[in-house]
């Protein structure tokens with residue numbers, strides 16, 4: 001991903017681009033400078049763009065410009081300011097549009113013309129009717145670029161000194177949007193999951209990992225084993241080893257910096273139970289909405305909407321968890337409540353020692369019994385997962401559209417069966433007074449943590465504390481009313497192998513998603529950096 005700044009000559013592309021690059025701590029390039037270097041490489045002598053155009057004509061200059069732009073299109077995570085007329089040519093637009101946030105800087109012709117008197121009129125505009133020729137060219141640039149730009153900003157006398165600040169906010173917004181594909185997650189570390197419940201395989205492609213990170217199959221498998229089905233009598237009896245294969249991006253035990261692809265082959269898919277309900281919308285499932293959206297659906301085990309899709313998330317999250325552990329960050333999730341039975345004690349070492357992943361040794365059995373009771377009654381139960389991020393430094397996250405809590409909420413809400421999320425005092429804050437809810441500070445630290453470790457979208461350095469509501473498993477054997485694809489009302493009882501409560505199995509998925517957000521925010525912060533008083 002890169003930021004392209006375009007617009008007519010004299011609009012301020014270089015000044016504004018350099019200011020943004022400084023704040024983001026990323027390199028700044030100008031295609032004009034690249035043209036000059038190319039000329040020197042080819043002809044052995046140095047000439048400015050103006051000289052090249054005067055001595056060799058516009059078509060010679062444009063040829064070099066195309067070459068420079070082709071080169072610039074390969075750059076990543078930088079700002080590139082293009083020459084004024086470059087975007088008039090479709091090939092240049094196509095090259096630069098790929099993997100970029102594109103900004104068009106506009107200004108009135110009078111404003112630009114005034115500036116031009118200082119910097120000089122381009123050679124191919126000189127002569128009679130220079131102003132008219134220039135007006136037409138500016139118009140041409142706007143017409144060619146307006147429709148393909150993400151951000152259009154008009155520079156005026158009043159805003160020319162603060163334009164970079166306005167643009168930064170807009171860039172953050174566009175980045176947060178365009179870096180999310182419907183199956184891709186993350187800003188710097190991009191995770192794409194693929195696969196269906198009863199398809200051939202599932203997995204994830206992780207892009208944006210630094211080269212040289214030591215990684216093994218065991219690092220990933222350890223987390224997948226915590227998620228895999230058939231672990232206990234309170235999870236689905238589908239038997240899957242969920243053995244992961246790393247098929248790319250790893251060489252001699254280290255990441256190569258290229259996309260890391262992890263695959264888990266489905267081995268125990270039994271689609272027979274789904275044959276009889278293939279035309280039926282199961283209550284509580286995505287069947288109806290998938291049908292409405294796509295007009296086609298893989299009815300076997302919910303296809304893409306299945307909890308099995310989370311295999312890819314856990315595999316990717318394992319890498320983030322490993323990286324964060326090295327930075328002293330630990331993420332712990334556990335079943336705080338199941339079927340209304342609330343844990344009180346929090347014994348972190350106990351979580352992986354009981355099938356419901358409760359942190360309270362006094363309540364785990366009770367929770368397990370409640371799940372089995374619901375199952376015996378052909379029903380299911382839900383619960384609340386608590387998740388704590390420990391050791392996070394202050395300063396991670398962004399203030400507006402990419403608030404850390406907003407990104408975490410999005411991440412956990414994207415997991416199937418999650419219906420709510422709160423941070424710190426959460427919904428209880430609505431019933432508190434400011435004096436109760438504010439986290440006062442004294443002796444260099446916070447006295448309470450009602451904020452849940454995040455203020456203004458940025459981590460405070462305290463534990464990030466989240467609570468996540470998980471609905472009862474929708475697939476139940478109890479008879480329920482629903483509709484089929486022909487619009488008829490039918491009775492349905494869902495057979496097959498299901499988790500009678502999703503809470504125990506969702507826990508490693510929550511940890512994985514939280515780790516991916518936190519690690520991504522960490523990587524983003526490394527790129528942006530913190531102002532240290534020097535320029």
Ligand SMILES: Cc1cc2nc3c(=O)[nH]c(=O)nc-3n(C[C@H](O)[C@H](O)[C@H](O)COP(=O)(O)O)c2cc1C
Nearest residue numbers: 285286305306307416417473474475498499505506
């Ligand atoms: C780890 C995990 C396991 C799940 N297991 C089941 C299951 O066995 N049976 C079922 O009906 N739903 C299960 N689900 C939930 C469904 O996938 C989910 O509720 C459904 O696709 C509808 O999506 P929504 O609840 O997000 O609206 C599971 C979800 C997760 C994350």
